[in-house]
Amino acid sequence: xxxxxxxxxxxxxxKANSRFLLILLILVSLLLLLSSLYSARASxxxxxxxxxxxxxxxxxxxxxxxxxxxxxxxxxxxxYFSVLEQNKALREENAVLRQWMNEALELRETxxxxxxxxxFSSAPPMRSVDAFVIGEANSAYAHSMIVNAGxxxxxxxxxxxxxxxxxxxxxxxxxxxxxxxxxxxDVQSRVPVYIEGADVDGILVGRTRARPAISxxxxxxxxxxxxxxxVLTSGAGGVLPRGxxxxxxxxxxxxxxxVRLYANYNRTRLVRIINYxxxxxxxxxxxxxxxxxxxxxPSEG
Amino acid sequence: MGYRAEYLLRLxxxxxxxxxxxxxxxxxxxxxRLFEGVAPxxxxxxFFVFYWSIYAPNYLPAPSVFAVGLLQDFLTGGPLGLWAAxxxxxxxxxxxxxxxxxxxxxxxVWMGFLMAALGVALLFWLTMSLMAGRLLPLGGLxxxxxxxxxxxxxxxxxxxxxHRRVLVEA
Numbered sequence: 361x362x363x364x365x366x367x368x369x370x371x372x373x374x375k376a377n378s379r380f381l382l383i384l385l386i387l388v389s390l391l392l393l394l395s396s397l398y399s400a401r402a403s404x405x406x407x408x409x410x411x412x413x414x415x416x417x418x419x420x421x422x423x424x425x426x427x428x429x430x431x432x433x434x435x436x437x438x439x440y441f442s443v444l445e446q447n448k449a450l451r452e453e454n455a456v457l458r459q460w461m462n463e464a465l466e467l468r469e470t471x472x473x474x475x476x477x478x479x480f481s482s483a484p485p486m487r488s489v490d491a492f493v494i495g496e497a498n499s500a501y502a503h504s505m506i507v508n509a510g511x512x513x514x515x516x517x518x519x520x521x522x523x524x525x526x527x528x529x530x531x532x533x534x535x536x537x538x539x540x541x542x543x544x545x546d547v548q549s550r551v552p553v554y555i556e557g558a559d560v561d562g563i564l565v566g567r568t569r570a571r572p573a574i575s576x577x578x579x580x581x582x583x584x585x586x587x588x589x590x591v592l593t594s595g596a597g598g599v600l601p602r603g604x605x606x607x608x609x610x611x612x613x614x615x616x617x618x619v620r621l622y623a624n625y626n627r628t629r630l631v632r633i634i635n636y637x638x639x640x641x642x643x644x645x646x647x648x649x650x651x652x653x654x655x656x657x658p659s660e661g
Numbered sequence: 662m663g664y665r666a667e668y669l670l671r672l673x674x675x676x677x678x679x680x681x682x683x684x685x686x687x688x689x690x691x692x693x694r695l696f697e698g699v700a701p702x703x704x705x706x707x708f709f710v711f712y713w714s715i716y717a718p719n720y721l722p723a724p725s726v727f728a729v730g731l732l733q734d735f736l737t738g739g740p741l742g743l744w745a746a747x748x749x750x751x752x753x754x755x756x757x758x759x760x761x762x763x764x765x766x767x768x769x770v771w772m773g774f775l776m777a778a779l780g781v782a783l784l785f786w787l788t789m790s791l792m793a794g795r796l797l798p799l800g801g802l803x804x805x806x807x808x809x810x811x812x813x814x815x816x817x818x819x820x821x822x823x824h825r826r827v828l829v830e831a
Contacts, residue, residue, distance in 0.1 A: 386750060386753065388727070393740055393742035396742060397740055431697070493692055495736065497739075500701075500785075501797055501801075533738065
């Protein structure tokens with residue numbers, strides 16, 4: 361193009377631009393890469409991550425506002441064209457849900473009777489914080505989201521994040537006003553799970569695809585698994601509470617049991633971060649029962 | 662126009678590409694979800710790095726590229742320095758081919774961008790696979806690459822005009 365050769369005009373790097381500087385910076389970033397690999401949790405990197413998270417959170421919040429508005433308009437218009445089908449689907453779903461409601465009301469009565477017993481001790485209540493998703497990694501191999509709640513609202517590393525469908529992920533970085541969620545599909549994600557009705561524990565392993573896989577410990581006995589069985593957090597390891605819904609078994613692919621997640625990351629917008637304290641054995645009054653409860657949850661390293 | 666105002670304006674123009682690139686990183690870190698999340702988000706900063714490396718490297722010097730890559734590393738939560746290294750490598754290669762692209766048609770430059778994007782994706786995939794300890798699936802990255810390459814002409818049309826009409830000429 362005839363516009364080349366204009367580098368005599370001013371630019372930021374008029375004096376500094378040289379191949380030497382470029383190569384030097386490549387070396388610096390490679391060095392940084394190596395050192396951050398060997399000590400990913402070093403306090404320097406941790407501090408820097410938190411600092412950047414805090415500094416960019418307000419900007420991300422401003423940017424995500426209009427994006428949300430535009431996406432809403434697009435969503436409304438596409439909804440408008442499928443009103444009839446949606447209505448039909450919702451009516452069917454409503455009929456099923458009504459049956460569930462009756463069953464739940466019955467169960468509530470039964471439960472109330474049990475709660476009246478002296479030997480009953482309830483699980484500790486979960487405290488939760490609601491937050492909006494303001495950022496997303498949008499990277500093929502790093503799956504994470506940024507939410508607008510941080511240490512100021514008692515968010516801590518390791519806490520579970522759910523939305524209206526099921527488990528989304530867990531907190532890996534916290535700033536004062538924003539924190540990062542590692543999604544279940546990320547390569548680094550490991551979540552202890554159990555499969556309802558099959559009585560087996562496993563670990564949900566992210567593999568960058570939309571559907572993570574379950575890996576079982578080698579000593580585990582082979583279990584009969586069928587597609588459609590529910591997968592829930594097992595609470596092993598004492599980080600995530602037990603019984604959060606994750607998804608259903610989708611089938612077997614290349615000798616891996618694959619899970620279809622309840623969460624739809626394309627629609628995750630409002631999330632709830634769960635602050636759950638596991639019942640500790642030393643805890644005062646209801647000691648014996650708490651102890652038996654803790655023993656009942658299988659624990660593995 | 663006073664001397665001071667002119668100086669400020671010149672400074673602003675010189676810094677504009679860097680600002681755009683930073684904004685590109687922030688935009689990429691926002692929950693864009695194009696077409697309700699069906700389309701992957703393009704690697705937006707690569708547009709800026711490629712365009713200014715080929716037409717006017719002085720406007721987006723290596724330190725700016727380094728900072729842009731580092732910010733992306735922080736925002737994606739990946740290993741620090743990875744995108745910085747990838748973008749700098751892209752700039753190095755693209756700058757070495759400047760004389761080839763001089764005076765060529767837009768479509769040739771687009772092919773050049775395809776090559777650069779392929780190289781960037783390959784580097785990224787190799788590093789992430791090395792870190793994960795196994796070869797990672799290529800599907801998601803291929804989609805993202807396609808989105809990036811398809812969107813480049815749109816970017817070129819807009820920022821090319823901006824660069825020539827506003828940053829250089831006015």
